[in-house]
Amino acid sequence: MSRVAIVGVGQTRYSRESGRSEWQLAVEAISNALTDCGIDPGDVDGLVRYSYDNVDEAMIVRSFGLKLRYYSQTGFGGLGAPATLAHAYAAVASGQARVVVCYRSLNGRSTTRYGRAERSLGTGGGDLIATGDRAPSGAFAGPYGMLSPGQVMAMWARRYQWEAGLTEDELAAAMGRIAVDQRAYARANPDAVMGGRPLDQAGYLAGRVIATPLRIFDLALETDGAAALVVTDAAVGPRPAVWIRSAIQGLIPYAESIATYGELRNGPTYRSLGSRLLQDADVKPADLVSASIYDATSVSVLLGLEGYGIYPVNGAARAVIEHGIGPESPLPVNTSGGHLSEAYVHGMNLVIEAVRQVRGESMNQIPRSGPVLVASGPSGLVLAP
């Protein structure tokens, strides 16, 4: 692939009550990202946002006086995080735009709480589900009360348990290890909303059950905040450039939200997409230095580790029980604390942490240099110095 780089990142404070509009948060995050790379807003000619974002392109154009020549939206919620960068890559590599800003802004706690299915209730149901086909999801799952991501992903966890032949205790041990290791990362990250609260396995097990077998610590936080990234065709600004080595934005058929008759995210379609992503970057799983794996719930991390070939199918749980995902593990994951312990910016904060790892600027810096994976279901990026 040609040379397209992430040169700037920016974010707001992450909180439970921003006291500001999502528009204000988006503008602050974008301003910070542009400052990070020293690019003038007048040079921005592309924008990529989530279709779910309430801050549309015209609002950003107005706030900064942008002159756009490319803008796009990525659908399906959290799948959109790496995909925004994939679109920016396409725009820059094709010459459609020169400087593209990707952003996500949400008052996910003080305004619309996804965990309470407030978004899906507000829009007719079902389209919150990342890989789902809107109509059947709403029609089949909604009437049975499966409205929030946690309710849906509890079914993923149960099915994974069954497929992998895990006991209830083993599943809890694996998911708990993810929650505990991500919390440990958060302890060193001053931006992390949960940084002040230690968590161990006993604390995890004592957590309130939200949707069996998921406990409260298995679920993404609900937070307010925004995050933004700047993409262009050269290394500019004071920070090390982070090159987009490969990008893929998959979407598979029959990925029903209840996931009891579709393909789990460690299935053959996912593995084929993940394998292609790494091949396109000329990277093997063992080459990866760290990874950001979308953690709407802890089980998503287990599935992602298998989907992208880090561990064999049905092998992630036992590997995680043994090695964890901490700094000494074979592949450190979600080193900012992730959605479980840093903040929930719908995947965008995970992309920023991957950038920081490549730059060598993470609060939990992995001391090796090399490619970093960003994975969200069937969409992903490989970033490298």
Added chain:
Amino acid sequence: MSRVAIVGVGQTRYSRESGRSEWQLAVEAISNALTDCGIDPGDVDGLVRYSYDNVDEAMIVRSFGLKLRYYSQTGFGGLGAPATLAHAYAAVASGQARVVVCYRSLNGRSTTRYGRAERSLGTGGGDLIATGDRAPSGAFAGPYGMLSPGQVMAMWARRYQWEAGLTEDELAAAMGRIAVDQRAYARANPDAVMGGRPLDQAGYLAGRVIATPLRIFDLALETDGAAALVVTDAAVGPRPAVWIRSAIQGLIPYAESIATYGELRNGPTYRSLGSRLLQDADVKPADLVSASIYDATSVSVLLGLEGYGIYPVNGAARAVIEHGIGPESPLPVNTSGGHLSEAYVHGMNLVIEAVRQVRGESMNQIPRSGPVLVASGPSGLVLAP
């Protein structure tokens, strides 16, 4: 620009009552487009849709069993028509995808009637307006009853009349000429919903006033139907390839929906974007053989003719009164009948007609070969053989 081509087009029958779901219509249009170029659905790896479309990517993936690696959405209604092709261009030129399908499907008469502001009422107001900033549009215009595109564009027409120093009769003569000439094109087009109904200037003037100074013949039809196009990196299939020579997707600040304090679509930002589009294609306005100019209302055509430099600012009305936009005019426009007389597929049928002109397959074929313009406000394409 590198070699990216539109190789297939497809559509459904255009009607006032399709009797089928938008999903069914989309699948039929896409099937027809793939048949048109002989590409197997298994080779499609990209999709681009309007954010307004009720048929999301997952529904198309399911119907065809697609394996995607790129998909995007274009916002702001009709601006998305050329922009879908711009996204497909970016995906293919950058190597993100190889075969991209762009589509639009809507039961615009039998289900949701935009002319009655049913969409904007259903979604909170204001976001129907193509170039508007959602929040202010809804906040300032909605309470005064400006809910439908026709109500908004009536203000554009009045302001244009004032800027260009036109009398009431001159404005009506210019807008009427557009309606009459597009109807004449529709007479030769068996797909056109209004093909069976002749219209002359007297008939136009006798039309019911919808929103002063717009009469019923100034407004886009409300129809059911779908349209799709296939984009790839080579000339494939039995039809002549139509190369995308340039693409631009603009969005300007302060383009308020009521347009009384923003920039009309013949203003300096639009002209600058239009000029850049043509320069990128190495084309002068006089080189253009025909044009598809987004005609939500007839006045949009006048503004587009000026925005893209075909006529001088405030000069289009008098030029159109004198020469029209028919086959003998300096630049034939909307040669299928357009939204006013063929059907309203939200700009996508206009792109298909531009493809047909480049191929030499239009029912109103302009007998010269050369570049064809597709323009929708600040977004556009130049297509060429």
